[in-house]
Amino acid sequence: MIDEFAKEYLHNELRWIREAVVWKLDGLSEYDIRRPLTPTGTNLLGMVKHLAYSGARYFGEVFDRPFPDTVPRWNDEAAWKDEHWATEHETRQYIVGLYQRVWEHSDATINALAIDAPGNVPWWPRPNVKLFNVMVHILNETDRHAGHADVLREQLDGRTGMAAEFDKPIDTAAREAYYAKIERAAKAALQSNA
Secondary structure (H helix, E strand, C coil): CHHHHHHHHHHHHHHHHHHHHHHCCCCCCHHHHHCCCCCCCCCHHHHHHHHHHHHHHHCCHHHCCCCCCCCCCCCCCCCCCCCCCCCCCCCHHHHHHHHHHHHHHHHHHHHHCCCCCEEECCCCCCCEEEHHHHHHHHHHHHHHHHHHHHHHHHHHHCCCCCCHHHCCCCCHHHHHHHHHHHHHHHHHHHHHCC
């Protein structure tokens, strides 16, 4: 009983956070979803592409249920070369569509297997895993990147939140006052700890 509850709970959380990641692209220009926003090149569309590739590998290769579309295998020489950014030839629609096809494939794998179904992650130090391990891993990875996406989106246009229903008009004055309050506390802490 707890196995099915845990599986469904994790699956529902994964479904929700995947939608949140894609929502972060809404209303942004092609340039803004692609441009590097950190010194390491982190960008919104690249994160979606990376999550698509990861989901295809983890819910495909790991359980011997290969994803039907072309996604570099984990051990391909070029697997990581272009995974974290979108080339000029990869459209938003293509990458988001790929990610959504990966959702369908991942959901089919999750629905078909028991939570303790065995899998093999050859790139992990302890490669023998269960579906549970992979679900937790992908949920953690997607949550992590959703947080990155939230910060990147805030840098671009000030928008925060994880879904359209939480998107409210930005109160610039309130944000500036809050920012100033935190800045004053940081400077005061620096003075008192000097």
